Amino acid sequence: MTAPRPTPPSGGRVEMIHGAGGKAMAELIASIFAPALANPYLAQGNDQAALPIPAGGRLVFSTDGAVVSPLFFPGGDIGKLAVNGTVNDLAMAGATPLYLSTSFIIEEGFPLADLDRIARSIGAAARAAGVAVVTGDTKVVERGKADGLFIATAGIGVVPAGLELSGDRARPGDRVILSGSVGDHGVAILSQRENLSFATDLESDCAALVPLVAAMVAAAGPALRLMRDPTRGGLAATLNELARQSGVGMALEEAAIPVKPAVSAVCELLGLDPLTIANEGKLVAVVAPEAAETLLAAMRAHPLGAAAAIVGTVVEDPRRLVRMRTAFGGERIVDWLAGEQLPRIC
Amino acid sequence: MTAPRPTPPSGGRVEMIHGAGGKAMAELIASIFAPALANPYLAQGNDQAALPIPAGGRLVFSTDGAVVSPLFFPGGDIGKLAVNGTVNDLAMAGATPLYLSTSFIIEEGFPLADLDRIARSIGAAARAAGVAVVTGDTKVVERGKADGLFIATAGIGVVPAGLELSGDRARPGDRVILSGSVGDHGVAILSQRENLSFATDLESDCAALVPLVAAMVAAAGPALRLMRDPTRGGLAATLNELARQSGVGMALEEAAIPVKPAVSAVCELLGLDPLTIANEGKLVAVVAPEAAETLLAAMRAHPLGAAAAIVGTVVEDPRRLVRMRTAFGGERIVDWLAGEQLPRIC
Numbered sequence: 001m002t003a004p005r006p007t008p009p010s011g012g013r014v015e016m017i018h019g020a021g022g023k024a025m026a027e028l029i030a031s032i033f034a035p036a037l038a039n040p041y042l043a044q045g046n047d048q049a050a051l052p053i054p055a056g057g058r059l060v061f062s063t064d065g066a067v068v069s070p071l072f073f074p075g076g077d078i079g080k081l082a083v084n085g086t087v088n089d090l091a092m093a094g095a096t097p098l099y100l101s102t103s104f105i106i107e108e109g110f111p112l113a114d115l116d117r118i119a120r121s122i123g124a125a126a127r128a129a130g131v132a133v134v135t136g137d138t139k140v141v142e143r144g145k146a147d148g149l150f151i152a153t154a155g156i157g158v159v160p161a162g163l164e165l166s167g168d169r170a171r172p173g174d175r176v177i178l179s180g181s182v183g184d185h186g187v188a189i190l191s192q193r194e195n196l197s198f199a200t201d202l203e204s205d206c207a208a209l210v211p212l213v214a215a216m217v218a219a220a221g222p223a224l225r226l227m228r229d230p231t232r233g234g235l236a237a238t239l240n241e242l243a244r245q246s247g248v249g250m251a252l253e254e255a256a257i258p259v260k261p262a263v264s265a266v267c268e269l270l271g272l273d274p275l276t277i278a279n280e281g282k283l284v285a286v287v288a289p290e291a292a293e294t295l296l297a298a299m300r301a302h303p304l305g306a307a308a309a310i311v312g313t314v315v316e317d318p319r320r321l322v323r324m325r326t327a328f329g330g331e332r333i334v335d336w337l338a339g340e341q342l343p344r345i346c
Numbered sequence: 347m348t349a350p351r352p353t354p355p356s357g358g359r360v361e362m363i364h365g366a367g368g369k370a371m372a373e374l375i376a377s378i379f380a381p382a383l384a385n386p387y388l389a390q391g392n393d394q395a396a397l398p399i400p401a402g403g404r405l406v407f408s409t410d411g412a413v414v415s416p417l418f419f420p421g422g423d424i425g426k427l428a429v430n431g432t433v434n435d436l437a438m439a440g441a442t443p444l445y446l447s448t449s450f451i452i453e454e455g456f457p458l459a460d461l462d463r464i465a466r467s468i469g470a471a472a473r474a475a476g477v478a479v480v481t482g483d484t485k486v487v488e489r490g491k492a493d494g495l496f497i498a499t500a501g502i503g504v505v506p507a508g509l510e511l512s513g514d515r516a517r518p519g520d521r522v523i524l525s526g527s528v529g530d531h532g533v534a535i536l537s538q539r540e541n542l543s544f545a546t547d548l549e550s551d552c553a554a555l556v557p558l559v560a561a562m563v564a565a566a567g568p569a570l571r572l573m574r575d576p577t578r579g580g581l582a583a584t585l586n587e588l589a590r591q592s593g594v595g596m597a598l599e600e601a602a603i604p605v606k607p608a609v610s611a612v613c614e615l616l617g618l619d620p621l622t623i624a625n626e627g628k629l630v631a632v633v634a635p636e637a638a639e640t641l642l643a644a645m646r647a648h649p650l651g652a653a654a655a656i657v658g659t660v661v662e663d664p665r666r667l668v669r670m671r672t673a674f675g676g677e678r679i680v681d682w683l684a685g686e687q688l689p690r691i692c
């Protein structure tokens with residue numbers, strides 16, 4: 001970082017000049033971002049971070065924009081979400097996430113104290129996930145031209161040689177394992193927005209899945225076909241994507257899918273299906289049948305997979321449908337979100 | 347990409363459902379982004395792109411958010427700008443840019459035809475720069491919560507072993523070379539906004555500097571100390587950053603700095619200093635004195651450096667000032683942008 005004396009971010013607000021590329025921007029970066037994210041790569045102070053070439057089989061690269069509203073919610077904030085969103089998309093390939101970039105788009109008038117809190121949350125989430133935020137960008141747009149703050153992160157990870165996880169690898173007979181309860185993130189955000197006081201204990205599940213993934217890869221080896229995090233569109237969208245990509249169908253057991261009582265209650269009240277609600281700290285794995293119990297045991301032994309369950313089976317189906325035996329013994333097709341909209345929960 | 351039948355983007359507008367993670371989003375990606383960006387990595391259709399590990403000395407990683415207004419301007423658009431911004435930050439390390447990510451934040455109601463045009467502009471700019479857009483993200487925010495469209499890109503490049511360019515390497519006696527005229531980008535945008543009809547011939551200089559950089563590295567070898575693109579804050583901010591980072595001063599010759607007549611005219615009218623205006627296709631290089639003429643000749647032989655000029659010298663200065671001998675023979679200190687603000691030109 002190239003900036004002069006840092007000034008503490010008390011009381012002030014972000015102004016247009018903070019995005020103009022001059023002294024005020026350098027001071028903002030030096031006083032808020034640099035200390036929160038501190039690492040030797042960011043400290044190089046050039047237009048790009050120079051990094052050692054990682055040893056392994058492949059690089060992986062991913063990006064996610066975070067536009068959640070409100071910016072602070074039970075269990076997290078936009079900064080934590082922006083880190084874990086990209087970290088998890090890397091981890092789903094079995095990768096070790098290494099480096100992140102952050103692009104801030106800030107509305108004029110945004111409180112510096114909130115920016116500081118969010119920057120520190122990014123730093124903490126990055127440390128927890130074992131990644132370094134090595135480069136960034138800061139833009140400011142006029143009042144009314146954004147909704148407080150948007151953050152786009154991108155990330156680089158490395159996959160060990162020989163590990164091949166991809167959405168096209170599900171085969172009939174494989175088991176579908178879910179790492180825990182669905183709907184927590186989306187419902188936690190919605191409850192805040194709708195002021196549903198009875199759901200105040202509910203927290204977003206926002207978390208980095210890196211250590212759970214490491215345990216899973218170690219336990220299942222090549223029997224692990226693929227992993228995916230059911231974020232926007234929820235479990236329903238993710239399973240439909242995977243069915244299409246692998247050219248298979250899925251047969252689910254509703255009774256096996258963990259849903260917290262508060263999530264069920266809010267969904268009933270608002271007329272939502274928990275299977276279409278976003279999660280930010282869950283994953284779906286598809287595994288060869290002979291390794292399913294071993295994998296499940298390894299997942300349950302980890303805090304991030306304590307409530308893991310086998311929720312279904314991959315089946316042959318030229319129509320690539322996701323079907324579910326309901327708790328009442330009937331059957332329904334689990335389609336991906338069509339009419340419904342749950343904007344701005346991630 | 348996992349989406350069903352692409353639908354052509356005629357007439358319609360982006361709706362909230364296009365960001366909800368379901369079928370509508372998959373169709374938007376399949377009909378607009380996938381064809382515009384087509385490459386085998388993006389086509390993997392997973393949550394991350396898997397890439398071969400590049401051979402070389404170091405990885406470089408950078409990000410830039412594009413928030414320019416208007417979205418289309420003489421010489422480019424937000425898509426071209428978003429690609430070249432990140433590509434150039436990689437190139438300034440002497441890197442070959444390889445892969446880009448794109449994160450779209452779209453305002454509800456945005457015309458699909460404009461989105462399509464911008465996606466195709468991104469594809470064209472990426473091909474021109476020799477990079478592949480391998481992964482992306484698409485979010486939609488409610489009407490009034492963004493200004494049409496914001497795009498954040500991140501990029502990965504590779505630097506050959508042995509090539510060390512960094513902002514802290516300028517030494518007293520080194521020459522400062524500028525690749526061409528300053529102020530074109532910012533003034534082109536401002537002229538649009540202020541409706542300055544006499545400046546309608548002026549175009550943004552938005553371009554990928556990759557081939558110019560390759561010619562420069564080949565010509566100057568280890569005598570090349572550093573490169574930087576004078577974007578926000580203009581030449582003034584970049585030289586002050588470099589002076590601070592290297593612990594030196596700079597002595598400039600105003601008469602040597604190329605400024606187009608239309609740029610001078612607009613700056614005079616609006617009371618702006620061309621040295622503080624953003625450029626999007628220019629670079630500053632610092633080079634050991636014995637290689638300066640060789641490097642200059644190599645730059646001038648390339649279309650992107652046809653108007654290159656030696657504009658100053660690195661000097662000892664404990665105060666790290668950038669001083670300029672003016673065209674009238676006086677001297678002034680070139681400070682970086684303080685009070686001025688030119689919002690949303692990049």
Ligand SMILES: Nc1ncnc2c1ncn2[C@@H]1O[C@H](COP(=O)(O)OP(=O)(O)OP(=O)(O)O)[C@@H](O)[C@H]1O
Binds near residue numbers: 034048102103134137
């Ligand atoms: N939000 C942020 N968090 C961490 N580092 C940041 C952030 N914003 C900028 N930086 C760092 O500050 C330095 C200057 O960034 P800046 O965006 O000015 O560079 P640039 O991309 O070359 O310029 P421009 O964005 O005008 O093209 C870089 O090292 C960058 O990584």
Ligand SMILES: Nc1ncnc2c1ncn2[C@@H]1O[C@H](COP(=O)(O)OP(=O)(O)OP(=O)(O)O)[C@@H](O)[C@H]1O
Binds near residue numbers: 064231
């Ligand atoms: N604007 C875009 N341009 C190119 N590809 C895109 C774009 N948006 C999304 N994609 C691609 O579409 C696929 C699905 O993206 P999506 O964002 O839904 O995945 P995700 O990050 O796992 O989900 P979420 O964003 O809800 O966490 C990915 O392969 C992604 O690279």
Ligand SMILES: [Mg+2]
Binds near residue numbers: 085086089
């Ligand atoms: Mg994601």
Ligand SMILES: [Mg+2]
Binds near residue numbers: 092230393
């Ligand atoms: Mg994902």
Ligand SMILES: [Mg+2]
Binds near residue numbers: 138
């Ligand atoms: Mg930048």
Ligand SMILES: [Mg+2]
Binds near residue numbers: 047410431432435
């Ligand atoms: Mg830049």
Ligand SMILES: [Mg+2]
Binds near residue numbers: 434435574575
């Ligand atoms: Mg730059």
Ligand SMILES: [Mg+2]
Binds near residue numbers: 063064483484
């Ligand atoms: Mg995404």
